[in-house]
Amino acid sequence: MTHAQASQFGIRIILLGALAGLASGCASYRLHSSLLPVKPAPAVQAQAETKYVIKAAQFISPTNLPSGSIPDFITYKVNPDKFSNKLMTLATRARPDLFSSDPAAVPVEVTVTKVACDLAIPMKENCISCLTLTIIPLYSADKEDFTVEVTMTEPAGGKKISLPIAFSFEERNWMSILPWGWLPVPGGRGSYAWGTSSAYQKYDAMMLDSCVEAAATALGHKEPSAWKAP
Helix, strand or coil: CCHHHHHHHHHHHHHHHHHHHCCCCEEEEEEEECCCCCCCCCCCCCCCCCCEEEEEEEEECCCCCCCCCCCHHHCCCCCHHHHHHHHHHHHHHHCCCCECCCCCCEEEEEEEEEEEEEEECCHHHHHHHHHCCCCCCEEEEEEEEEEEEEEEEECCCEEEEECCEEEEEEEEEEEECCHHHHCCCCCCCCEEEECHHHHHHHHHHHHHHHHHHHHHHHHHCCCHHHEECC
16 A cells, blocks of 8 residues: 555545544435335235245445445344344335245345445545534545345255346435534435434335345346356
């Protein structure tokens, strides 16, 4: 790492610390996922021939990828049991055409993997923000890419894994100790959230929605080319 890179990394750490310190201040967020279920859901859904139950789920985040502004699933360490329970509860509610807790349902495993994270913290502008005591709000934006794979074992065909279904999540926010941190953060797309707690809850809900929709998309592909051997 060069001296310039080390200096830039140090400034980013300081700015991230400042953002974390302002977590209880006035903040506005904008959140967007590229894969969300269509709402409102159709009044009548075609019932699939086969129903599935999520028996296990895991989230993989390589250590060489940076963390985004918001922790993945609002926690730094995703518990597999809690994660699978949350996914299954949501899946049976959002997609009863595919998912069921019936004992006869086909068990599947879901693997969510973070494959990229691009965290943007404009150093010059945010250094000015710190010098002005956030009269100019602290700003950050990040884009994270994920894949979702489904593994299942068929009585006749053995174990198979779906080809990955990809989606991206974008988040922008700015924060200030002053009330204008509540103003809508400029740029980006998707829905707004005000306050860190509200943004974290909305982020978690949207991420779970995206994972369930990705798993449903994978299970909806019946052609052999959409699946591979483990």
